[in-house]
Amino acid sequence: QRTGYPEVIYGAGKTAQQIVGIVQAMEKRQQPILVTRVDLEKSAAVQEILPELAYDQTSQTLVRTAHALPAVGNIAIVTAGTSDMRVAEEAAVTAELFGNQVTRVYDVGVAGIHRLFAKLPLIRQANVVIVIAGMEGALTSVVGGLVDRPVIAVPTSVGYGTHLNGLTPLLSMLNSCSAGISVVNIDNGFGAAYNASMINHLVKEERP
Amino acid sequence: QRTGYPEVIYGAGKTAQQIVGIVQAMEKRQQPILVTRVDLEKSAAVQEILPELAYDQTSQTLVRTAHALPAVGNIAIVTAGTSDMRVAEEAAVTAELFGNQVTRVYDVGVAGIHRLFAKLPLIRQANVVIVIAGMEGALTSVVGGLVDRPVIAVPTSVGYGTHLNGLTPLLSMLNSCSAGISVVNIDNGFGAAYNASMINHLVKEERP
């Protein structure tokens, strides 16, 4: 791995002890570290041994920012409701650690579409747009129709009944009537940000 | 049944002969007649014996308008794409025969949202709004958020792959982030119009 390129650990289903072990094994490398899906209790147990990891409760992440690359370009993260926040912040923290500037545009769901319109100029400055939505995911199609950039859609598991734990916005996003949208797994804020970062860096760094 | 109130026959899975039989049995009643889901070939066979029935190919309906009640109030029928036309016209023909004025607002899907905005004043004049959409059905939530009237949503089977023959817009509509939306079966233009007509007539006729 290149210097400065983050190491990522998927914290769900790992004990604090296992996480500590993995982090210690990579400690000497000159890389930032990101642990996702860590709840408050587990994070405390990890921090006791590794106080250099900072915990963020909204995104449920543990992060060591040392050696992080400078932020370039711009990724917009757009959410429908406040309950999509955990996923949105997982994406935001990831994107920032991978060296991207992030524009947060939260709580602009289509039930009150004027809020989205007010933010359009901001969104349009980004190279890539991540749209995060639970419920029926309609925000994705509206943003996709208004913005001339690749949209990475993240369905969230926020909902009940026929929401089917996120299958409904997932299916909705895959069938969007707007072109230019691709989709990642339910609640996969990390995956969306990783993808967006790849595109953003292609734009910023790799043109011959 | 009251004079002028239409008799409806569900034509799918019935032979031309069976349809003729049912129509003849009710012929003496002073009521308009609507037969839904009749393809071109079957309609021709019916019309040979019952030339007073008019066939409309888009909506796949056979209609006898004699004795129909005068149209009152207003129902808006809004569709996302041109391929939702068959269902939309099934709804429109039904609504008209049940004595409602119909405003057609077709092909205003959210991929080009300005087309919808241009039509908003028109839609807002209706007592009830029927929204018909295939793909991901996002139009429903956008209309629901912009219009202060009951919205009856009809998912259509237009799409492919994960569209699952209409399950995707159905699920999307049931989970809409806009309040005031209720849903009928996939492609059920008749059911939506019947419902809308009931509401429209309540408003127009039955206030004590």
Add this chain to the structure above:
Amino acid sequence: QRTGYPEVIYGAGKTAQQIVGIVQAMEKRQQPILVTRVDLEKSAAVQEILPELAYDQTSQTLVRTAHALPAVGNIAIVTAGTSDMRVAEEAAVTAELFGNQVTRVYDVGVAGIHRLFAKLPLIRQANVVIVIAGMEGALTSVVGGLVDRPVIAVPTSVGYGTHLNGLTPLLSMLNSCSAGISVVNIDNGFGAAYNASMINHLVKEERP
């Protein structure tokens, strides 16, 4: 928002603190307030800071009735069994706060159909009927066939095994052999009442 028109907060997945914050932000507006999906413990935490909110355990709602509009018209809420009560009362509390008279007709499932027949005259006085049912949802079709008013059906998650957490009555309601039925999400008492209120007020107030 118009004076007297309620503000609604979806309480599920929000902390007591978040709910308090949102309520305080809207406190100065002359509007009633409704918070749905609040359990006993969370309600206590909210009431400590906002004692003017009344908690109702059956419907799991917190309500501030100040500024509520006077009740007009009539909405009937019909349930199949006693276990559908939480959803029914969510609908009832919502309808009342939005200015509607509510007729409760509970526990009239089709296993003992005479109970339903005894209540028919009462139900028929309503402008709109909300039918709430778990199990197989058959009550919806029976009511729809007997009553000449729009029926809004709410499937509930009450059942086991092939009930699939409410998918069975949902599918049943969408395929009803009675016309005039539209459907909202599983357990969505609020949505049904919002819709019914819209229709009831159209009838009562808005005829030109």
Add this chain to the structure above:
Amino acid sequence: QRTGYPEVIYGAGKTAQQIVGIVQAMEKRQQPILVTRVDLEKSAAVQEILPELAYDQTSQTLVRTAHALPAVGNIAIVTAGTSDMRVAEEAAVTAELFGNQVTRVYDVGVAGIHRLFAKLPLIRQANVVIVIAGMEGALTSVVGGLVDRPVIAVPTSVGYGTHLNGLTPLLSMLNSCSAGISVVNIDNGFGAAYNASMINHLVKEERP
């Protein structure tokens, strides 16, 4: 096999030639013969070689009644709509060939529940009741609540959209709020009649 007890051949997916072969192999036994799921064309090919088989187009069956046992007891077959006829007649033909009297009560779906009530005395004379319904299958629960006999429910594939080819009435029947209902596969008129015949004969013949 006992003399007079029918041999049954499932005709779907077999060629006319294969059916002829199987029938000829059992020709010498003193038993009636029933071939189910045979379309008009295939039946003609079979009858050319085996003219003693009678074809019934509604039930899609080929039958040789010679040696059939006398009919005893009574099985009621109740259907919701005319489109459930094929399945109902498959059940009726089966029940008759297995030596049962059959009472047909067709087209009494719950959208017009008075038709069912008019037939209740007739239905109550049966030892077993077969209820056949497509759409949402609500008829099953209503009959089950009104009749004190075992009810065997047959969901049919008649419907569209969320009907899911019969899964909706199947799920509905399995979750009936009326006790005393058991269910067979979608469109399985034969299976319901076989079961009902077993019960009817237990009642009529086998008490020691």
Add this chain to the structure above:
Amino acid sequence: QRTGYPEVIYGAGKTAQQIVGIVQAMEKRQQPILVTRVDLEKSAAVQEILPELAYDQTSQTLVRTAHALPAVGNIAIVTAGTSDMRVAEEAAVTAELFGNQVTRVYDVGVAGIHRLFAKLPLIRQANVVIVIAGMEGALTSVVGGLVDRPVIAVPTSVGYGTHLNGLTPLLSMLNSCSAGISVVNIDNGFGAAYNASMINHLVKEERP
């Protein structure tokens, strides 16, 4: 209700207090009482006030046997494994309270088919056979092929992974290659026994 005919209360989702209330309301009737789906803790709370109800932990039932009718005929209850016991005993307790003799044949799954064969003579003495199975439910077809009596099949939720909480044995039972099988909801021991009792009593009591 006839004297001696049990009253049944579905205990799941009811509080001890609600159960007590319902039982007290029917206390004066000369009928046995059955409460299903009651766990140990809830049963203790009920028994404190109503010590005349006996609790059985395996079947999770509370029963008052006073006024029960004498047992007639014979119902066989056959299970595949020991983990199907809760459902089997719910069926057995129900059948006994409704006045039926019960033959328990447990743990005879097809992985060791000789155990089933050893019990066949016993099973064949019953008027009706209830087969209860989780896993793939293959026992149902084997019993159905060997026994000339109506078989009521109960899929159980015992299994993991693709067992899908009982959908797998349910589907398996609905598609059995043996005739004479009908199916009730997953884990519905009560429903199977109610059905079986109806058939058993038809045989024993009602022949003119």
Add this chain to the structure above:
Amino acid sequence: QRTGYPEVIYGAGKTAQQIVGIVQAMEKRQQPILVTRVDLEKSAAVQEILPELAYDQTSQTLVRTAHALPAVGNIAIVTAGTSDMRVAEEAAVTAELFGNQVTRVYDVGVAGIHRLFAKLPLIRQANVVIVIAGMEGALTSVVGGLVDRPVIAVPTSVGYGTHLNGLTPLLSMLNSCSAGISVVNIDNGFGAAYNASMINHLVKEERP
């Protein structure tokens, strides 16, 4: 590829012309050739150009046996019904071309379990057993319980309604209460035979 080891072409979705092209490209290799899923019409078009390929209509295969290895060991192919024949013969033809002796034991479904018992000694001589079944697939568990050899189960798409095009026997086989069973895709006779051949040859040839 080793001399004598067959080349396999999946014929579904390929034109006769494409199949001819692929066969001609491999014509010079000293290998037998197997083309699966070829219907009668397509086979005729292929044979016009490549008359050395023999067509078998039951298994829907085209085969060139030249250079085939001698048959060793023994694979039993057991089916529940005659309608599983196409899949069974696809497996048999494959197994034979890959150098295995095949014992066909067809039409021994559990509805008449004595037929299976009569064939047990024959089945037990095989090194591997392929069980092919539609309907509910119960045969797999019964064979698995009686035979001390690896069983490869193939669900078939033969059935209707809740059979779900083979998903029901697939799920049933994956949840078998007998150990020693593994499963391949619906209708995948080729895959089962390829697997069985691998095992049979391990036994026969590769012990050091």
Add this chain to the structure above:
Amino acid sequence: QRTGYPEVIYGAGKTAQQIVGIVQAMEKRQQPILVTRVDLEKSAAVQEILPELAYDQTSQTLVRTAHALPAVGNIAIVTAGTSDMRVAEEAAVTAELFGNQVTRVYDVGVAGIHRLFAKLPLIRQANVVIVIAGMEGALTSVVGGLVDRPVIAVPTSVGYGTHLNGLTPLLSMLNSCSAGISVVNIDNGFGAAYNASMINHLVKEERP
């Protein structure tokens, strides 16, 4: 629309006449035209009136290349099998018309992984990689793990049985263990190419 930017018509479910109408309406604009999902017969009918449209049978597209922008950058299109060709060519034709250089790497599925390895240097020259696969879609994860570029995955409907018309590779792609993969609808070659083009042009043209 900008000069040179293609107009796209979704041809499925449109008649030749409708397609002609839409093309003629946009004929005067200085833009290339792409019609997708057009079968041979329909294309002939369109070409009779509009001979300037070129038909490509593999991709099922009609194209007017006049005014197309020059191709820049590089998009790799990688497929697992030859049967994924239709979707792959829909993607390729789209990408080319939108002004991208395309590298086709076909038939490199993981059953013979050396074929993929031989092509890696070629694939790595692209700015974006489109991976198209039916069956189990494993190719996506392998490519994603080997290539440091955004991967857009397209599941295809090529398969049978549990393939579920493409749901299996879709689910597989959404759960890929390789980061950097996003997914579009089943068979949506157009959508993947549109996305890829957007990214490729961002890289090539829009860096400030």
Add this chain to the structure above:
Amino acid sequence: QRTGYPEVIYGAGKTAQQIVGIVQAMEKRQQPILVTRVDLEKSAAVQEILPELAYDQTSQTLVRTAHALPAVGNIAIVTAGTSDMRVAEEAAVTAELFGNQVTRVYDVGVAGIHRLFAKLPLIRQANVVIVIAGMEGALTSVVGGLVDRPVIAVPTSVGYGTHLNGLTPLLSMLNSCSAGISVVNIDNGFGAAYNASMINHLVKEERP
């Protein structure tokens, strides 16, 4: 059962007391004993009475190795990630107790395919290969394409969202583009090992 052949108890859903009872009943037989799916707490309760059973926390098994047969042949167990460890060790412990040598090749998922390649020589020494994978299960196809031995695939429930608790890798494995793969239930490490052991012993012991 033969001397030395293990007795297996499925511990899930059994109390410590029930497990003790079953073990004591078989205690005198000269056979090793394996109890699967036992958590730490339950194991402690069992060991208090039966200290001769050894508990292994990773595999969640209790084992009595006395009388175990000597290990022969070789089974490779290959996993994609560390979170598949519980299932892998359930398979390993089972295989060893049934008298097989086991080669563990863990954490070689396709996201870093070089790790798998490094281990290929080791894997190729086995008679059978068990591949255990969650996520999208792509490892199965890659191993199947590289190794000329029967592969038994075990999908695991490790994942989230569209992983559907293991259905995704299950479907993926059933549709593998590599031949020679058969599949067992989700998380069924025991079943895979039992199967593999049967094959391995066929190879090692039973050639005439």
